[in-house]
Amino acid sequence: MSQAAEIDRPRPGLALSAPKDARRLLARVPAVDAVGLEERAASLGKRSIKRDSKLWALDLAIRCMDLTTLEGVDTVGKVVAMCAKAVRPNPVDPSIPPVAAVCLYPHLIPVALGQLEGTSVKVASVAGSFPAGLGPLDARLTEIREVVAIGAHEVDIVLNRSSFLGGQYAQCFEELAAAREAAGDAHLKVIIEAGELGSYDRIRQASVLAMAAGADFIKTSTGKIGVNATLPNALCMMEAARDFFHETGHRVGVKVAGGVRASKQAVQYLVLVYETLGPDWMTPDLFRIGASTLLNDVLMQIDKERTGRYQGPDYYTID
Amino acid sequence: MANIAKRASSALEESQPVWEYADAIESTEIVKLEDRYGLFIGGELVEPKSGRWFETINPATEETLAEVAEAGPEDVDLAVRAARTASTKWRKLPGSERAKYLYRIARQIQERAREFAVLETMDGGKPIKESRDVDVPLAAAHFFYYAGWADKLEYAFPNRGPRPIGVAGQVIPWNFPLLMAAWKLAPALATGNTVVLKPAETTPLTALLLSQVIREAELPPGVVNIVTGAGPTGAALVEHDDIDKIAFTGSTEVGKVIRRTIAGTGKRLTLELGGKAANIAFEDAPLDQAVEGIINGIFFNQGHVCCAGSRLLVQEPVFEPLLEKLKDRLQTLRVGNPLDKNTDVGAINSRAQLEKIEELVASGVDEGGEMYQPECVLPERGFWFRPTLFTKVSQSHRIAREEIFGPVLSILTFRTPAEAVEKANNTPYGLSAGIWTEKGSRILWMAERMKAGVVWANTFNRFDPTSPFGGYKESGFGREGGLQGLEPYLDLDPNGSS
Numbered sequence: 001m002s003q004a005a006e007i008d009r010p011r012p013g014l015a016l017s018a019p020k021d022a023r024r025l026l027a028r029v030p031a032v033d034a035v036g037l038e039e040r041a042a043s044l045g046k047r048s049i050k051r052d053s054k055l056w057a058l059d060l061a062i063r064c065m066d067l068t069t070l071e072g073v074d075t076v077g078k079v080v081a082m083c084a085k086a087v088r089p090n091p092v093d094p095s096i097p098p099v100a101a102v103c104l105y106p107h108l109i110p111v112a113l114g115q116l117e118g119t120s121v122k123v124a125s126v127a128g129s130f131p132a133g134l135g136p137l138d139a140r141l142t143e144i145r146e147v148v149a150i151g152a153h154e155v156d157i158v159l160n161r162s163s164f165l166g167g168q169y170a171q172c173f174e175e176l177a178a179a180r181e182a183a184g185d186a187h188l189k190v191i192i193e194a195g196e197l198g199s200y201d202r203i204r205q206a207s208v209l210a211m212a213a214g215a216d217f218i219k220t221s222t223g224k225i226g227v228n229a230t231l232p233n234a235l236c237m238m239e240a241a242r243d244f245f246h247e248t249g250h251r252v253g254v255k256v257a258g259g260v261r262a263s264k265q266a267v268q269y270l271v272l273v274y275e276t277l278g279p280d281w282m283t284p285d286l287f288r289i290g291a292s293t294l295l296n297d298v299l300m301q302i303d304k305e306r307t308g309r310y311q312g313p314d315y316y317t318i319d
Numbered sequence: 320m321a322n323i324a325k326r327a328s329s330a331l332e333e334s335q336p337v338w339e340y341a342d343a344i345e346s347t348e349i350v351k352l353e354d355r356y357g358l359f360i361g362g363e364l365v366e367p368k369s370g371r372w373f374e375t376i377n378p379a380t381e382e383t384l385a386e387v388a389e390a391g392p393e394d395v396d397l398a399v400r401a402a403r404t405a406s407t408k409w410r411k412l413p414g415s416e417r418a419k420y421l422y423r424i425a426r427q428i429q430e431r432a433r434e435f436a437v438l439e440t441m442d443g444g445k446p447i448k449e450s451r452d453v454d455v456p457l458a459a460a461h462f463f464y465y466a467g468w469a470d471k472l473e474y475a476f477p478n479r480g481p482r483p484i485g486v487a488g489q490v491i492p493w494n495f496p497l498l499m500a501a502w503k504l505a506p507a508l509a510t511g512n513t514v515v516l517k518p519a520e521t522t523p524l525t526a527l528l529l530s531q532v533i534r535e536a537e538l539p540p541g542v543v544n545i546v547t548g549a550g551p552t553g554a555a556l557v558e559h560d561d562i563d564k565i566a567f568t569g570s571t572e573v574g575k576v577i578r579r580t581i582a583g584t585g586k587r588l589t590l591e592l593g594g595k596a597a598n599i600a601f602e603d604a605p606l607d608q609a610v611e612g613i614i615n616g617i618f619f620n621q622g623h624v625c626c627a628g629s630r631l632l633v634q635e636p637v638f639e640p641l642l643e644k645l646k647d648r649l650q651t652l653r654v655g656n657p658l659d660k661n662t663d664v665g666a667i668n669s670r671a672q673l674e675k676i677e678e679l680v681a682s683g684v685d686e687g688g689e690m691y692q693p694e695c696v697l698p699e700r701g702f703w704f705r706p707t708l709f710t711k712v713s714q715s716h717r718i719a720r721e722e723i724f725g726p727v728l729s730i731l732t733f734r735t736p737a738e739a740v741e742k743a744n745n746t747p748y749g750l751s752a753g754i755w756t757e758k759g760s761r762i763l764w765m766a767e768r769m770k771a772g773v774v775w776a777n778t779f780n781r782f783d784p785t786s787p788f789g790g791y792k793e794s795g796f797g798r799e800g801g802l803q804g805l806e807p808y809l810d811l812d813p814n815g816s817s
Contacts, residue, residue, distance in 0.1 A: 031757045033777050036608025046448070048343035048660040056338060239607045246643070270338075275651050279337045 019177065022169035022209060029208050030243075032200035032236055041231035044275055045268045051305065054267065058302050060282060061266040062089060065099040065298075066124055066255070066290040070223065079108045081319035083115035090299050091317065099295070100284040101154060105130075106143065109150045124154035124189070128179060131193075131222035133158035137175060144182040154187040158222060159206055161196050169209065176213035189217035189255055189288075192237075195227030200236045207240035211252045217288065219255035228258025234269060238276040251280070257290030263301040266294060340653075343660040345447045349434045355386045356523070358394055358547065359530040361401040362540025368393040373549070375523055378444035379657050379666035379701040387523050390546035395515070395555040398544040402486045402513040403561055405541030410483045410511040414470030421469060421508060423536040424529075425462035428455065428501075431532065435525055439497055440657045442524040444666030444702070445620050447658050457782055458501035461800075464784035465505035468805060472510065475802050479811040483511030484587060485563035487808065488556040490577075491526075492569045493519035493668050494623040494724075499568055500526045502799050504543060505784075510808040512564075513542045517556055519569075520549040521669045554580075562586060566807065568625070571722075571748070571793045589797025589807045591625065591789055593722040594750030596771065597743035598628035598779060601736075602636045604755035605777065610644045613728070616753060616779040618652060618664050618706050622726040623672070625794075626751035628779050629723060631730045632739050638732050645708060645728075650693040652706050664726060667702040676704050676725035683709050683718035688729070714745060722748070736761065740768045749791030753779045772798070 049057055067086045069078060082102055090096045101122035102112050112123045125147040129135030135143075144155055157179050163172040180188055190210035194203045207218050218237055221228035234256050241252050254277070256269050266289055273281050281287055296316040304310050355372065357364040369391030374383045390398070409417070428435060432455045439450040472481040487507045491499040496518055507514050518526035530545050546552055550573075557565055557577050564587040567577055571592040581588060598616050600609050616628025633641050657665030667673040684690055688709040697703040704726055712719050712729040719729045733739045743752055752771040754762050766774040772789045775781060782788070787801035797807045 030607070031603065031605040033605035033608035035778060036605065036611050040608070040611050046660075047340065049340060050343050051341045053339060053341040274338055282338060 019170040019174040022173040022212075025212055026169055026205045026209060029201075029205045029240075032204050034200055034232075037200055037236055038232045041235045041272070044235070044271050045231050047268075047271045049267050049271065055302065055305050057267045057270050058263060058298050058305070059097060060270060061263070061289060061298055062099055062295065063097050064284045064287050064289055065295060066101045066103040066257070066288050067099045067295060068103040068223070068257070068290050068292050070103070070105060070126060070130075074105060074108060076108070076111050079104060079111045080115055083112055083121070085295065085317060085319040086121045087116065087119045089295055096299065096302070100288060103154075103156060103290060106147045106150070106152075109147060109152050113151050122153040122187075123151065124156055124187075125152040126156045127152075128157035130156070130158055131191075131224040133160050134162055137178070140175075141178055141182045144179055148182075148184055148186045152186060154189060155183045156189040156191060156219060157183075158191045158193060159210060161193055164206060164209070165197070165202075173209055173213050176210060176215070180214035187216045188214070189219045189253075190215040191219040191222055191257075193222055193225065194220045194229075194233040194237070195225050200232065203233055203236045204240045207237045208244065211241065211244045211250075215252060217253040217255050219257055219288075219290070221256075221258040223258035223290065229256035229260055229269075231268060231272065235272050235276060238272060242277050245277075251286055253281070253286040253288065255288035255290055260289055260291045261293050261297065263294070263298045266298065340661050342656075344656065345437055345440075345658045345660060347437055347441060347658065350438045350441065352385050352524075356388065356527045356547070358388045358390050358398065359527065359533075359543070359545035360394070360398045360541075361544070362534060362538075364527075364530065367391065368397070373520065375442060375521065377441050377701075378521070378668055379698070381700050381702075384442060384524065387527070387547045390517075390548045390552045390555070392555040395546055395552065395559060398515045398546050399486060399488075399556075399559050399561050401541035401544050402515050405539055406483075406485055406513045409513055409539060409542050410485075412511070414472060414509075414511075417508060417511060418466040418469035420536055420538050421462050421466035421505060424532055424538070425459045425466060427532040427536060428459040428462065428529075431528075432456070432459070435497055435528060437658070438528055439525050440665070443493060443496060443522045444657050444668050445623075446662040446665040447660055448662070449620060449665075453782075454495055454498045457784070458498045461498075461501040461505045461784045465509040465804075468506075468802070469509040472805065472809070475805055476809065476811055479814070481510070481805075481809045481811055484808060484810050485512060486561060487512050487514050487564045487566060488559065488562040489514055489516045489566045490553045490556065490569065491516065491518055492625075493522040494620060494625070496522040497525040497529065500529055503566055503568075506799070506804045507566075507808050508542065510805055512808050515544045515546060515556060515562070517546050517548065517553050520547070523547040557581060564588070564808065566797075567591070571795075574795060587807065589789075589799075590795035591797070591799060592750075592793060592795040593724075593748055594625045594627065594790065594794050595630060595720065595722055595746045595748045596626055596628050596751040596753070597630040597632050598753035599632045599733075599739050599743055599755065599765065600634065600637065600641060601739075601754075601756040601758070601761065602634045603757045604637070605757060606637065606641060606644060608777065609641070609755040610648050612753060612755065612777070612779040613645065614648055614652070617728040618726050619780050621664055621667055621704070623668055623724055624780065626773060626780070626788075627724075628751070628753050629728060630719060630743075631728055632733050632742055633730060634739070635732050635734055642708075642710065642730065646691060646693075649691070649706050649708065652693065652695075654695050654703070654706065655698060664706055667704050667725065670702055672724065673702040673704060676723055676727065679718055679721060679723045679725075680707060680727055683712070683716060683727075683729070686716045686718070688712045688716060688718060714742060720746065736765065740765065744768075744770045747793040750789075750794035751775065
């Protein structure tokens with residue numbers, strides 16, 4: 001239970017524990033019962049969120065969104081368009097807030113920084129041999145340092161699933177801690193790639209390992225494999241984050257990514273946050289949704305809630 | 320340790336808006352209530368010979384929903400006669416023909432699921448999400464399941480010449496009104512018996528709606544008769560000379576009276592009575608899911624569940640973390656209007672039940688138990704009780720021994736598996752138990768030693784028509800559900816004859 005009780009965290013941004021303790025740390029992570037977890041996630045997914053509470057949630061979903069493009073075909077033009085959308089999601093409706101961040105590959109950071117100067121929208125970059133994370137460690141750390149040096153506010157890295165599933169917890173932890181150090185003051189999100197871990201026990205263990213190594217956020221998925229964010233995966237990670245807070249007093253954020261395309265899903269994740277982590281987590285500082293196509297559906301639902309009518313898809317810009 | 324209440328207040332201090340779920344009230348328009356409901360005898364709703372009527376109210380608002388006939392001895396006699404008359408043909412009908420009626424009833428329950436769910440919630444106070452997701456689908460499932468058995472009785476009891484026993488008198492409680500009616504009616508009809516059913520006086524309406532479905536299914540008149548009323552109506556049914564079998568679900572106290580009453584009469588009897596089930600959490604339990612199971616075990620249907628996990632036995636090393644998690648979770652339970660789709664805990668079924676809960680909880684405080692209740696605003700009208708935890712409870716406290724039948728959990732601790740077995744079994748009841756551990760061998764070791772009719776492992780309050788349900792000791796005898804649920808309604812040649 002006291003999975004992190006002995007962890008001493010001198011100051012935020014430093015690793016919480018020594019690598020040699022990693023195995024012991026994971027042995028103390030409580031087990032997760034799949035049937036019970038999925039049942040709970042499904043019951044929270046059935047909450048009926050209407051009217052004002054829905055509008056409030058949709059507004060928050062935008063403020064918590066990392067508008068993402070992570071494709072080999074991303075170009076300057078694509079990123080310029082996405083940044084415009086990030087700042088003013090609906091050009092004809094100034095009441096719609098900007099999103100939290102844009103999330104992209106390293107070489108497009110300067111473009112995004114230029115476009116977003118003077119706005120509240122942050123620039124997040126993947127780094128560390130995304131999405132497999134299996135490049136040479138030096139190269140991965142160098143990439144993290146470089147994206148921070150170029151000016152990325154946030155860095156999304158991946159857990160080394162090869163060493164994690166291989167049981168090399170100390171190595172896995174060491175790499176995360178080194179990444180934490182390399183990221184410096186930038187916001188560090190660790191993608192555990194829940195869809196590859198095979199069980200909820202492993203998802204919870206990976207979450208604890210990443211939080212103990214100093215992650216600011218734990219993130220479900222790269223969006224590059226078949227199974228991305230799901231309600232049970234996210235709930236499992238949120239329960240880990242809640243217990244981590246109870247034991248260390250340190251709040252770690254949760255980011256769901258991949259496959260979140262409909263407003264309804266976004267609201268379901270917010271219900272999970274609300275009823276698992278509580279209202280303090282309902283802020284872009286501690287909750288994010290990584291998505292590329294979700295935004296237009298949210299805009300459409302907001303208009304529907306306000307006017308009682310759906311607008312056609314061509315009333316929303318495709319960027 | 321911070322809990323969610325504290326976190327919520329800190330959020331307020333920072334003037335960060337707190338999310339409020341807007342009301343999501345299920346509309347009651349689908350339910351068309353009559354002013355008065357007669358007795359369902361011989362296929363018709365008829366005026367009671369007793370000339371008496373009583374009101375049934377919505378426990379969440381105290382508003383009167385309808386007047387319902389109170390069956391006196393003369394009415395009960397008419398109902399039993401109708402059942403006896405109908406029995407002649409019904410018992411000879413081929414099983415496959417009886418099955419058709421049961422399938423029809425099952426499909427109609429599904430067809431009218433929303434109507435049944437809303438009415439169940441209005442009359443009984445349980446959250447709409449429970450009547451919608453549990454009571455009504457399970458009721459339909461029971462009819463479907465036993466419809467399947469109707470023409471296979473020879474295979475269920477090979478070489479034992481299964482024959483219907485005749486007329487069954489069935490008395491059901493107020494906690495799952497429609498579901499208990501289904502548990503009783505489906506196996507009785509599948510085996511070729513006719514029935515006089517008495518619903519509880521606080522929750523007669525869904526059984527009466529079911530009578531409409533039964534008529535629409537064109538079930539021959541008199542095969543099912545429904546007599547509404549309170550204790551005296553039930554007594555008249557139990558005492559009636561021409562009843563072959565009594566099936567009762569309710570309190571152990573009344574169960575004992577029934578058993579005394581029919582002793583020596585030759586009437587068959589099954590009793591499904593009270594419980595004081597233990598949920599047993601070992602130190603290696605999946606804690607977050609155990610919390611869900613424990614919460615569901617005691618707060619499902621406001622704790623008005625005979626197999627409720629009303630005692631929690633926690634292995635000492637995880638007592639504190641588990642307690643903290645339970646308190647946090649308790650704070651997130653949404654108590655209030657049962658018709659709101661987001662309500663987790665609804666209204667207490669009646670004023671009398673509320674008073675009983677209050678009395679037992681007061682005794683818990685007097686005897687030195689430490690009480691914890693979440694902060695929540697309760698509606699002004701109606702019958703409400705906050706979800707409640709008690710720690711510092713010992714085996715000798717009344718709240719650890721008596722069935723409270725309300726949202727009150729008594730938490731005790733243990734050190735070894737043997738001690739857990741001893742404490743869990745140290746009760747006059749024996750209906751259910753829950754075991755929470757990651758170790759498979761320990762689940763089996765414990766299950767073997769539990770004196771309980773149902774043992775759940777890493778889950779709780781799971782029901783399925785295929786699974787027999789019933790008790791040990793003062794929790795009653797006989798099984799409902801599964802193949803075993805057919806047996807109480809059949810005359811069988813002695814075992815081994817061929």
